[in-house]
Amino acid sequence: MDYKLIDTKVFGDETGHLISFEKGSNCPFDVKRTFYIFDTIPGKIRGQHANRNSEFLLIAISGSCKIKIDDGHTYKIVELNTPHQALYLGKMMWKDMYDFSYNAILLVLTNTNYDETEYIRDYKEFLNEVKNG
Numbered sequence: 589m590d591y592k593l594i595d596t597k598v599f600g601d602e603t604g605h606l607i608s609f610e611k612g613s614n615c616p617f618d619v620k621r622t623f624y625i626f627d628t629i630p631g632k633i634r635g636q637h638a639n640r641n642s643e644f645l646l647i648a649i650s651g652s653c654k655i656k657i658d659d660g661h662t663y664k665i666v667e668l669n670t671p672h673q674a675l676y677l678g679k680m681m682w683k684d685m686y687d688f689s690y691n692a693i694l695l696v697l698t699n700t701n702y703d704e705t706e707y708i709r710d711y712k713e714f715l716n717e718v719k720n721g
């Protein structure tokens with residue numbers, strides 16, 4: 589399963605903390621786009637799709653949430669609850685984001701420009717593409 593939890597280096601002193609992501613050190617791709625998910629309604633599930641070309645880094649910069657990652661063969665549930673950790677997801681991973689805490693902010697970095705045609709939003713279609721390429 590193409591995912592990895594990355595522990596980040598925290599730059600800190602008596603005034604506060606800073607975390608950086610840079611290709612070649614703690615980010616495996618060139619970042620083309622970033623977005624953040626916030627004000628998620630309790631009980632709602634975000635995501636529910638796979639991406640043919642996008643890789644992602646997900647960071648809970650505030651609060652917490654759970655990510656269910658599914659490669660079409662098996663699944664794994666990861667909880668993100670610290671800005672000190674990033675979850676890397678490779679291409680063709682089905683993801684559900686849920687159990688967002690109050691005030692959770694999930695920062696997402698990716699290697700692609702937004703392109704709806706690279707999204708698979710139908711789970712059966714995802715399984716079909718995993719099987720047949």
Ligand code: TYD
Binds near residue numbers: 623625636702
């Ligand atoms: P969606 O992919 O459904 O969000 P999530 O993964 O959190 O469930 O996207 C929600 C809307 O935002 C949808 O209309 C597409 C739009 N959108 C963009 O225009 N650009 C982006 O980079 C992203 C991620 C979404």
